[in-house]
Amino acid sequence: MGQATLSMRTSFKEKVLAKVKKFTIKHRRLSFLGVAFAVMFLTVYNIYSYFSHNVKRFSCLASIMLFYIASSSFTYPAPLALNVSFAAQSEKTYDLESYETQTIESAEIAESDAELSTISVDEEALEDTSVAEEEEMTIVEGEVIDDEQTSLEEILVNNEDLDSNIVVEEAATNVKFSKDDWKLILVNKQHPIPDNYDFPLGDITDTMHCDERIIGTLTAMMQAAADDGVSLIICSPYRNSNRQTNLFEAKITAYMEAGMSYMDSYNLASQAVTVPGSSEHQIGLALDIITNNYSLLDEGFGETQAGKWLADNSYKYGFILRYPLGKEEITGIEYEPWHFRYVGVDAATVIHNEDICLEEFWTEYLHD
Numbered sequence: 474m475g476q477a478t479l480s481m482r483t484s485f486k487e488k489v490l491a492k493v494k495k496f497t498i499k500h501r502r503l504s505f506l507g508v509a510f511a512v513m514f515l516t517v518y519n520i521y522s523y524f525s526h527n528v529k530r531f532s533c534l535a536s537i538m539l540f541y542i543a544s545s546s547f548t549y550p551a552p553l554a555l556n557v558s559f560a561a562q563s564e565k566t567y568d569l570e571s572y573e574t575q576t577i578e579s580a581e582i583a584e585s586d587a588e589l590s591t592i593s594v595d596e597e598a599l600e601d602t603s604v605a606e607e608e609e610m611t612i613v614e615g616e617v618i619d620d621e622q623t624s625l626e627e628i629l630v631n632n633e634d635l636d637s638n639i640v641v642e643e644a645a646t647n648v649k650f651s652k653d654d655w656k657l658i659l660v661n662k663q664h665p666i667p668d669n670y671d672f673p674l675g676d677i678t679d680t681m682h683c684d685e686r687i688i689g690t691l692t693a694m695m696q697a698a699a700d701d702g703v704s705l706i707i708c709s710p711y712r713n714s715n716r717q718t719n720l721f722e723a724k725i726t727a728y729m730e731a732g733m734s735y736m737d738s739y740n741l742a743s744q745a746v747t748v749p750g751s752s753e754h755q756i757g758l759a760l761d762i763i764t765n766n767y768s769l770l771d772e773g774f775g776e777t778q779a780g781k782w783l784a785d786n787s788y789k790y791g792f793i794l795r796y797p798l799g800k801e802e803i804t805g806i807e808y809e810p811w812h813f814r815y816v817g818v819d820a821a822t823v824i825h826n827e828d829i830c831l832e833e834f835w836t837e838y839l840h841d
């Protein structure tokens with residue numbers, strides 16, 4: 474601040490004070506008015522000059538706050554699990570409402586009945602609610618399960634010409650991995666499927682498909698699991714882009730019905746179901762696998778015999794657990810112990826032994 478402006482300002486202040494002084498001397502009875510005016514004027518003037526001196530600072534602060542307010546409705550800094558339980562929570566409140574309505578209705582019907590019977594009706598209503606709640610939870614938490622499922626026997630029936638004694642290759646050492654290798658294609662939100670991507674679509678069964686080149690090794694893996702007493706059931710191999718879009722939109726709707734905004738629902742949906750155009754299911758190299766006594770696509774699958782067998786052995790057949798626990802920040806997808814991706818035995822062995830995900834494998838092993 475220049476010396477000149479400062480002195481000008483002081484003199485302006487002094488001028489006002491001098492006028493107030495004059496006024497109080499002239500009208501002694503109204504002197505309190507003069508004092509009040511002086512106090513008011515000085516306060517307002519000081520506040521005004523404080524702000525006008527710090528315009529830059531305050532506009533900077535205001536824009537930071539504006540930016541924070543604007544961006545906070547689009548992002549989710551809290552861990553994913555928190556958000557999911559939030560969705561489930563809203564679902565519960567909704568269910569509670571319907572439970573209350575149900576209770577009122579049943580109370581009305583049983584109006585003339587004894588108190589005891591009303592209580593038993595209430596309990597029934599409660600049971601119904603908990604079932605509904607469980608169903609909702611399945612939709613909110615896991616990836617949506619396709620109706621179609623297929624076991625090893627069905628695959629073998631549908632692929633009679635398949636050699637039942639497929640020799641699974643051993644992992645080679647010192648392999649030079651190439652970005653052009655079809656097995657290693659990286660598909661995620663940052664790397665959508667190339668427009669010209671083409672692959673031979675093979676039949677697992679009449680209605681289930683995947684990349685033809687992996688059916689042999691997939692069958693060998695299922696056979697090896699069966700030999701170890703583990704049943705593997707394929708439930709989501711290739712999905713065309715329409716199917717992927719429908720799944721994605723269904724997920725958004727489910728979150729929105731639970732009371733979330735569109736942006737929040739979109740963000741959560743993109744963590745649970747891959748955004749259409751960036752799903753490995755669309756290139757026929759990914760499979761969702763369940764087992765006969767556990768058919769939910771949720772974290773619990775990782776604790777089943779089948780989940781553990783796959784985590785330990787799938788690499789020998791060229792498959793990797795694509796979205797591992799602890800790598801969510803890198804993959805951008807929550808832990809999915811049921812989702813397996815074919816990358817070939819060599820890459821799968823490296824990825825398994827070094828405990829890395831496909832994104833890390835790309836930065837460490839694939840160079841231009």
Ligand SMILES: [Zn+2]
Binds near residue numbers: 761
């Ligand atoms: Zn999947």
